[in-house]
Amino acid sequence: MADHDIIFRYFPDMDSRQRGQIEALDALYREWNARINVVSRRDIDNLYSAHILHSLAIAAFLGKLDDDTTILDMGTGGGLPGIPLAIAYPQCRFHLIDRIGKKIRVATEIAGALGLTNVTFQHGDIGECRERYDYVVSRAVMALDALVPLISKNVARAQRKTNRYAPGLVCLKGGDLDAEIAGTKRPVIEYDLREFIPESCFETKKLVYVPF
Numbered sequence: 001m002a003d004h005d006i007i008f009r010y011f012p013d014m015d016s017r018q019r020g021q022i023e024a025l026d027a028l029y030r031e032w033n034a035r036i037n038v039v040s041r042r043d044i045d046n047l048y049s050a051h052i053l054h055s056l057a058i059a060a061f062l063g064k065l066d067d068d069t070t071i072l073d074m075g076t077g078g079g080l081p082g083i084p085l086a087i088a089y090p091q092c093r094f095h096l097i098d099r100i101g102k103k104i105r106v107a108t109e110i111a112g113a114l115g116l117t118n119v120t121f122q123h124g125d126i127g128e129c130r131e132r133y134d135y136v137v138s139r140a141v142m143a144l145d146a147l148v149p150l151i152s153k154n155v156a157r158a159q160r161k162t163n164r165y166a167p168g169l170v171c172l173k174g175g176d177l178d179a180e181i182a183g184t185k186r187p188v189i190e191y192d193l194r195e196f197i198p199e200s201c202f203e204t205k206k207l208v209y210v211p212f
Contacts, residue, residue, distance in 0.1 A: 002023075003026065003047070003048045003049075004022055004023050004025075004026065004048050004052075006048055006049055006053055006199075007022050007048060007052060007053055007056065008022075010053065010056070010060065010197060011056065011059070011088065014087075014088070018087050018088070018090070021087045021114045021115070021116070022052070022084075022087060024113070024114060025047065025048075025052060025083075025084075025110075025114075026047055026048070028110045028113055028114070029044065029047055029051075029078070029110070030044060030047075032078070032106045032109065032110065033078075036078075036102050036103065036105070036106050038077055038078025038079075038103055038106050039051060039078065049199065049201055050201065051080055052080075052084050053197060053199070054080075054081075054139070054172060054193075054197075054202070054205070055080050055081030055082075055083075055084040055085060055139065055172075056081070056084050056085065056088060056197075057172065057193055057196050057197045057202075057205075057207060058081055058085060058137055058170050058172065058207070059084075059085055059088045059089065060196035060197055061170065061191070061196050061207055061209070062135070062163070062164065062165060062170065063164050064163075064164075065089055065091070065092055065161075065163055066091075066161040066162055066163055067091045067092070068091070068092065068093060069089070069091075069092040069093070069134045069135070069161060069163060070092070070093045070094075070095070070133040070134050070135075070156075071085065071089075071092060071093070071094050071095070071133055071134065071135045071136075071137060072094075072095050072096075072097065072129070072131075072133040072135070072136045072137070072151075072154055073085070073094060073095070073096045073097070073136075073137050073138065074097060074126055074136055074137070074138045074141060074147075074150075074151055074154075075097070075098055075099075075126075075138055075139075075141035075142070076096040076097060076098045076103075076104070076107055077098055077100075077103050077107070077139075078103050078106040078107050078110070079096060079106065079107030079110055079111065080139055081137055081138075081139050081172065082094050082096040082107070082119065082137070083096075083107060083110060083111055083114070083116070083119070085137065086111070086116050086118055086119045087114070087116070089118075090118055091118075092118060093118055093119075093120075094118055094119045094120070095119075095120050095121075095122065095129070095131070095133070096119060096120070096121050096122070097121075097122040097123075097124060097126060097129055098122075098123065099123075099124065099125050100123075101123045104121050104122070104123045107121060108121045126150050126151060126154070127150075129154060130153070130154075131154065132153075132154055132155060132156045132157070133154055133155065133156060133167075134156050134160070134161065134163065134167050135155075135165075135167060135168065135169070135170055136151045136154055136155055136168075136169045136170070137169075137170050137171065138151075138169070138171040138172070139171070139172045140171075140172060140173060140174065141171070143180045143183075144171070144173065144177065144180035144181060144183075144184050144188065144208060144210075145179075145180050145181075145182075145183030145184045147169070147171065148169060148184050148185070148186055148210055149185075151169060152212070155167050155168060155169065155212040156212075157212065165209065165211070166211045166212065167211070167212050168209060168210050168211040168212045169208070169209070169210040169212075170207065170208070170209050171207075171208050171210075172193070172205065172206070172207060172208075173205070173206045173207075173208055174204055174205050174206060175204060175206075177190060177206060177208065181208075184210070186210050186211075186212070187210065187211060188208060188209075188210050189208070189209045189210070189211070190206055190207075190208050191206065191207045191208070191209070192205075192206065192207075193205035193206055193207050195207075
């Protein structure tokens with residue numbers, strides 16, 4: 001079984017274009033990672049399970065999204081989780097932001113090579129982003145109690161669509177989150193990631209949803 005087949009096991013409805021984009025990620029990330037380290041050197045051989053599938057757990061949680069749903073990836077690094085999600089949701093609009101210019105360059109180049117037209121990029125701090133989005137996503141960027149106040153201005157306050165979940169933050173975390181959740185001044189819903197992607201490598205991984 002090819003490494004990327006694990007993606008199609010959980011997302012069998014991807015069309016031929018999406019499958020081609022997923023399959024292209026390995027070579028693209030290897031090429032760019034040799035120049036600019038955006039994925040741990042020891043993880044690059046596990047790109048699909050450790051990074052792509054992990055990112056797509058957000059899609060497994062959110063399910064079907066309405067056209068023109070907007071999503072902000074805060075602290076995207078080299079484009080994770082934003083780029084895999086943009087592949088999964090071609091009808092949605094994504095904005096990826098990171099403070100490190102060389103990492104945003106990697107994400108921009110990879111998206112361009114894939115032909116993604118539903119993604120925009122910003123080199124800067126989250127404080128410089130004033131737009132509101134249906135969802136803010138992140139992948140192990142910072143402690144939850146610090147993250148929620150930073151992105152609160154960026155979450156839409158009204159449910160404009162028929163999506164399953166109200167606007168909010170959806171982030172991927174690991175380990176014991178009790179202290180972070182206790183310090184967060186909003187309702188927090190914590191899930192075992194294996195509820196959505198039942199793989200042993202996600203045993204200690206969590207998905208957190210903070211509705212607004």
